[in-house]
Amino acid sequence: MTETDVRARGKEWAGLAVLVLPCVLASMDMSVMFVTLPTLTADLRPSSSQLLWIMDSYGFLLAGLLITMGTLGDRFGRRRVLLTGAAAFGAASILAAFSTSPGALIAARMLLGVAGATLAPSTLSLIRSMFRDAGQRATAVGVWTAGFAGGAVLGPIVGGLLLEHFWWGSVFLINVPVMILLLVLGPLLLPEYRDPEPGRFDLPGALLSLVAVLGIVYGVKSIAEHGFGWIPLACCVAGVLVGALFLRRQRVAANPVIDLALFRSRRFNVPLLIDALATFGLVGFNLFSWQFMQIVLGMKPFEAAMWSLPTFLVMPLGIMLATVLAPRVGKPDVIAAGLLVAAVGFAVLFLIRGDSGIVHLVIGLTVVSLGIAAVSAVVTEVILSAAPPERAGAASALAETSAEFGGALGIAVLGSIGTAVYRSQMATEAPDTLTAEQVEAARNTLGGAVETASALPRGAADALRDAAFDAFARETRIAAVVSAVLMAGGAVLIVTLLRTARTRPRPEARKAEAEHGDSDRARDDRPELQSDRRSG
Incomplete structure (x- = not known):
């Protein structure tokens, strides 16, 4: 079999476009709630506990079921699980849009999380089956990564536009036509793949x-x-x-859910760690950047979302550069370079002050996004390639789970460090004219300080806001330093531990890739899979 035989053609690339659609929506459904929450709260009037569950239930179920759904895709068919999940996602979106109580919305968001857990591992593992040529697969994974990253950024923007003209439920209804499109085009463009000998679940x-x-x-x-x-x-x-x-x-x-033999390979476990590390810095620091834009700079959610556009627009550039450079200089070096670029971005953010403008923040975040985009594209492809085709669903789920953990830990660790720094400085910098209750409110959160200042005379209010903004800028700088150190440490780790896995451009490289593709094709052409391939 020649190299041309393993290269994807028009049908596969059209299928990739279909696969990216649910990725964008699954990511949007997590971030769109930030801009939707005020309108939703005014209408449904949830309690504080219900409000937390409305926000978090989707992410909790999504993270908790990724591994199971990835394994089910390997067992029962990745396309089948994807299309079943898409139908459920569309139905749950309708239920969420027309919820009339907080309890109903929480239940709908939980169903969305269950359905959403089928999308990421199924789409990524299907890419593993559709793109057998390593170079094309790297490009496809880069496009997939951009879809997920883009959805997170587009969520507040699209949500803000819809809320300008419609009620809050409209942010969920945009999922329905896209899922219908996936259900129509999926059987035509996407192949089926399942493990022929999965054993008992x-x-x-x-x-x-x-x-x-x-x-x-x-x-x-x-x-x-x-x-x-x-x-x-x-x-x-x-x-x-x-x-x-x-x-x-x-x-x-x-018949385990996860083949632990995967973790014996450095090409699998080290990229998993780096994936979590990159998400740790990016998601964790967003906790500070959104507060800086909306509270310190006084922006509305939609305006803040528009200023975040450069961080989205630069991601395709980072993905493209990483995809082009990886075969030439080696994947470990490209991942390390991306981490170092992100570290430079965090170094820029370390210079931020309470009176810094939006341009300073956007420049730093854009550089961080450029580096993290390069890292995510290559790391995900390395994880996917390290697993055998019949375990691609489980490997994809592990990659997504590591990112979920990284983001959660980033918010927790950086948020805890930042809170300690903020409270410590506000304890000494708060104006002496404040009462004990006002000092306590101002020390708890930046929002509490601004709210307290709004009830004070102008001079005292300005002094309190200045102190709070300076304290918040300091905690932001500390978070930036921690993130920069972790990115630099990750760069050293990836080069040190994966140096032996690096690939250099040699005349034999393309032949080796073709042989690798032939091996995958041979495994996919087993008699047990022929009926699935014809049905695709």
């Missing part, structure tokens, strides 16, 4: 993985939002203990 293992991930993610996010308490700490400990039971079961189960 490990239901206890799947339940253990769900409980472990939910416990840890819930505990970490609760600590990030409300500080340390015995309930979130107990959730984290319980999640870790259940996770240990899950791993123990995977070692002895006849």
Whole structure:
């Protein structure tokens, strides 16, 4: 079989365009709530507890079920699981849009999380099946990465536009036509793939993985939002203990949910760690950047979202550069370079002050996004290529789960550090004219300080706002330093541990890639898969 035979053609690239659509929407559904929340709250009037569940239930179920859904795709067919999830996502979107109570909306958001968990691993594992040529697969993964990153940025922008003219439920209804399009085009453009010998499904293992991930993610996010308490700490400990039971079961189960042999390869476990590290810095620092734009600079959500556009527009550039350079200089070096670029961006953000303008913030965030985009595209492709084709769904789910953990830890760790710095400085810098209650409110959060200032005389209000903005700028600088150090450390780690896996441009390179593609094609052409291929 020649190299041309393994290269994707027009049908595969059209299929990739179809696969990117649910990725964009799944990502948008997480970020769109930031701009939708005020309008939604005014209409449904949820309690503070219900408000948290409206925000977090989608992400919790999504993170908790990624591993299970990825394994189900390997077992029952990735296209089948994707299309089933798409139908469920569209139905849950309609339920969310027309919810008349907080409880109904929470239930709909939970259904969206369950359905959303099918989208990322199914789409990414289908890319593994459709693009056997390593160079084309790298490009396809880059496009997929851009779809997820773009959805996170487009969520507040699209949500803001819709809320200018329609009610809050419209932000959910935009999912429906896209999912219908996926259901129509999917059977025509997407191949089917399943493991021909999956064995019995490990239901206890799947339940253990769900409980472990939910416990840890819930505990970490609760600590990030409300500080340390015995309930979130107990959730984290319980999640870790259940996770240990899950791993123990995977070692002895006849048909485990996760093949632990994957983790014996540095080409798999090191990129997983780097994926979590990159998300740690990017998502964790967003906690500060959005507050800076909306509270310190006084921007409305839509205006802040528009200023974040450069961070989205630069991502395709980072992905393209990484895709082009990886075969020439080696994937570890490209990942390391992306991390160093992100570190430079965080160094720019370290210079921010309470009176800094939006341009300073956007420049730093844009450089960070450029580097992280390059890292994400190559790291995801390395993870996917390190797994055998029949385990691509599980590998994709692990990649997404590591990113979810990285983001949750970034918010928790950087948020906790920032909160400690802010409270410490405000304890000494708050104006002496404030009452004890006003000082306490100003020390708790930046929003509390601004709200307290709004009820004070002009001179005292200006003094309190200046002190709060300076304290917040300091915690932002500390978060930037921590992130920069982690990015630089990750660069050293990836080069040190994956140096032996680096590929250099040699005359034999293209031949080797073709042989690799032939190997994948041979595994896909097994008799057990012929009926699935014809149905695609």
